[in-house]
Structures are given as C-alpha cells and as structure tokens.
Amino acid sequence: MDINRAQAANRYKAKSIARLDRPMRLSGLIGVLMVCAFPLASSAQSGAKPPANGQYVPRLGDIMNAAQMRHMKLWFAGQTRNWELANYELRLLKASLVEAASLYGDLPVDNVTTMVKPLEAVGDAVAAGDSRRFARTFGELTAGCNACHQLIKHGFIVMRVPEASPFSNQVFTPRGKP
C-alpha cells in the first residue's frame, strides 16, 4: 500500500469511526460501504503493511480477530440478558466490519452489505430484549460471516455460536453481578 492509498484509507477509517460515535444507523453503514466500493488495497489476503508515513493500518486478519471477539461477547451479553452490553458489543462489531470494508475495498461488497440485515435484526432483538429472537438472529448473523469466508475461498474459517466464554475476567450478567 503506498502513502496516498494509506492516507486515503485512513481518511475513510476516520470517517467511519466518526460515524460510529453515535448509534450506528443502517443508512450510515450502507453509506460507508458505497463510498468504499472501489479498491483501496491491492489484495484482501495480503494484509496492509504499515505505510511509510508511520500511520498504522490494521491488517484485515486483525480486524477480523476483533470482530470474532465482539461476536463472542455479543453472544454472552445476550445470553445473560445484559442488553446494554449487547448493544455496546453490537456497535463495536459493526465498527469492525465497517472498518474492514472501508480499508479493504476489494472485499466482496455484496457480502458486506448482506451483513446489514442480520446486524439490524440482532439490533432489533436487543432493543426488544427478546432472548429467543436474539438467538435466532445471532445464528443468521453468524451464517453471514461464513458466507463471505466461503466466497473469498476462506471457507476453512468457520464461525459458530459460541459454547463457553473464554473471558473469565469479564462479567456478562447485568450490572456486574457475578
């Protein structure tokens, strides 16, 4: 990635992060995705190298790792009916996906946009405090992750609904009750 590209990438990153300071709206996510429909990085698989001007561009794999963690925390927050935390994790998960789409323009945009619906459905379940709907929509969201991995020939990266929390240092029940 050359300096101009890196700077452009960072401008988009800053923009998308600024948008995420307030509760993310569907139109905002789509807007960012549209803007980023042209390529900024040469290859989704190559990962970004730190540019010469010292500005740090996170590697796609690292952004995805963050998405994985938020996907997991979102699940446990929903499981314990901690809707406030679930809402927060969902916002961070969206931010990771927006960041991936904005920095790595050659990701299949269709597949990023197909994430919009399940993300919104999970958001509705969280807002309604509906555990059953949360579980169902979370499954749809997870299928969306896998659909993109398959499309980009990374079908060996398979996400699923988590079974046990590895985050023993974080309390997921509401109001910090252990």
Ligand code: HEC
């Ligand atoms: C639009 C496409 C797309 C979507 C949607 C997507 N991913 Fe990914 N994901 C990728 C790509 C591309 C890679 C490979 C990144 C690399 O290695 O450069 C990847 C890699 C990963 C990895 C491997 C990282 C590692 O270090 O082990 C994980 C975990 C991951 N994604 C989780 C998720 C989760 C969770 C979701 C859904 C919430 C998701 N992804 C949605 C494209 C996507």
